[in-house]
Amino acid sequence: MSISLLLLIVAGIGAAGYLLGSWRANALAGGKLSSLHSRPGYYGAFVAVWSILPAALLLLVWAVASPAYIGSAVRAGFPEEVKATSQAEQNLSYNMIGAISRGLPTLSPEERETLLRDASAARGILGAKGVPLAADPAPYMLKAAEDLDRMTATSGAVLTILVVAVALAGAFLSYRAIAPKFRARNRVEGVMLAGLIGASSIAILTTVGIVASMATEAVHFFNMVPAWEFFFGTTWDPRFAAAGATDSSGQFGLIPLLAGTLYIGFVAMLVAVPVGLFAAIYMSEYASRTVRSIAKPLLEVLAGIPTIVYGFFALITVGPFLRDISAQLNGLVTGNYSNFIQAQSVLTAGFVMGIMLIPYVSSLSDDIITAVPRALRDGSLGLGATRSETIKRVILPAALPGIVGALLMTASRAIGETMIVVLAAGVAARMQLNPFEPMTTVTVKIVNQLTGDLEFTSPQTLVAFALGITLFVITLCLNIYALYIVRKYREQYE
Template identity: 85%
Template structure:
């Protein structure tokens, strides 16, 4: 039985448990619900939870533990000469056995027996079934593949039986515990609290796991390349070293990538902040309710457009437009119609990224401006100030901490952008101040270093993790500072 079907069966048992638990509670009440400690739905929920949760835990543990056990058992059956080979070779052999096992599932028993008798034809037979293997399988591989299928089927059967038995037993025992004075509501709410805590813990532990995985690989990189060369280097050239060379391969200077990241992000903020802030002021202070109900959703549609679409827009439309405009302006001034703005440039990437960030600035700023107490507006207008003076001298100063926090959050979004930069600014790691020339960012180089055949033993690949942990630290600092400012603002005006 597949995992999805098994979980569906467990859910059905839980649903049945809910109805019989509610029915038993109503039967015990005898039409007088006040005699029950909790409402009948809580009794049903108690039975359903005890039917579902233990079975789900069993499935979760089994799904993790069973492949580990099967893997170790199959590897233990390898011939001694295979066990003596490097771990990478053993992994390759196991992957090949897994492919053969998948092929065995579409073969009849007679076809499998024929493969064992004539191993040389096994590769062609498996390929004809849509399961290609890299080389002619050895006899032990065919036997191991057969054992793998048998163990997998046995594991699936045992899991199905165990999960259904546990779900049924949980429903039965919880059903028997139902009584008029049984505190079902307390039990259900306690279990829900545990579930909420577990969900929060998963989110936190996932973040910790991501950081730990990046940090571990970054440490391996810094064992090969000195940290000061990475953080203060001004040349990015991660080439492989020549044969027999003793120096580390290439140069891994972070400064050009960090400069490009900050430069493109700065240009993007120059575009997004004025437009987004003015749009927020209009929608919160000037627009009628009807206009606001239409304009704000339309503006926020920009946030739902995939970034690759913005990248295409920059590559096909904005970049060529700026290039042609620069050629026309240059021709009018000097008579030479050569362009001084490249199609792929900091300006192109920053402009398109700024358009993408407008809804973030406008939506967050609009919510913050709207949250300013009405009394401040009325007091300013009552003293004779105009609406524009009220906005400039009262509302914006009052909302400034929240707006700054929103801008910092938007800046962290700009720092992490990849696809727009790839298509609109290029991949050239360089240090320069001309916004009409291409530059690149940290995220683009992370993608470049992790593209292709990966070998996580070379600095060329491991540098991506050093770049990732650096970018994570930068965005984390921006977000923490932004949250600090927003929290201070909320404490002041709530």
């Protein structure tokens, strides 16, 4: 039985338990609900929870443990000459066995007997059933596939029986526990609290896992390349080595990548901050309700456009436009129609990235400005100040710490952008101040270092994790500082 169908059955048992639990609570109350500790719905929810939760946990544990146990049992039956091969070759053999096993249930008894008797016919028989094989399987693979199919079917049958039995047992025991003074609400709310704690813990543990995985590989990199050469080096030239090589030939200076990241992010903020902030001031203070209801959603549409689309826009429209307009300006001034702005440049990437960031700045700033109490506006206007003076001298100073926090969060978003930079700024890792020339960022080089058929044993590949953990620390510091400013603002304001 499939897991989805099994979950549907468990859910059905839980729904029935809810109805029976509520009915029993009403019956025990005899029409006088005040005699019950909890409302009837809590009693039904108690039965439903203990019908579903243990069965779902059993299903989860079984789904994780059963494939691991079956896989180890199948691998234990490999011939000695196969066990003597590398782990990668054993994995390839097991993958082929799994493919054969998935195709066995689709075969007729005659086809199955033919396949198990003649290994050379396996590719033709299974290929006709939509299960292609890369090569002719060895005879031991056919026997292992049959064992795998049998153990998988047995595991599925046992799982079905156990899950349904546990669900029914949970429903029966929880149903019997219902009594007028039974604290059903406390039990149900305790389970829900545990679920909420578990959900919040998932986010925390995921973050810890991401950091730990990056840090582990970064340590391997720093064992090959000194940390001071990475953090203070001014040349980026990784010089990819052959697969399996562990030499550290090449230079892994972070400074050019960090300079490009900050430079492009700075140009993007120069574009996004004025436009976004002025748009927020207009929508919150000047626009009518009708205009605001139309302009704000249209502006926020920019946030829903994929970044790859912005990259294409920069590559085929903005970059060539800036290149051609620079050639025209140069021709008018000097008579030489050569362009001084490259199609791929810091300006192109920063300008397009700034357009992408406008809705972030405007939406966050609009919410912060709107949160300023109306009494401050009315007091300023009542004292004779104009609307523009009120905005400049009252509203913006009150909202300034929150706006600064929003801008810092937007800056962290700009630092982590990849696709726009790949297409609009190029991949040249160099240090220069000319915004009309190409540069690159940390995120682009992370993609470059992990692209292709490479092994995670050379510094040329492991450097991506060092770059990733560095970028993570930078953005984390920006976000922490932004939250600090926002919280400090709220404490002062209240």
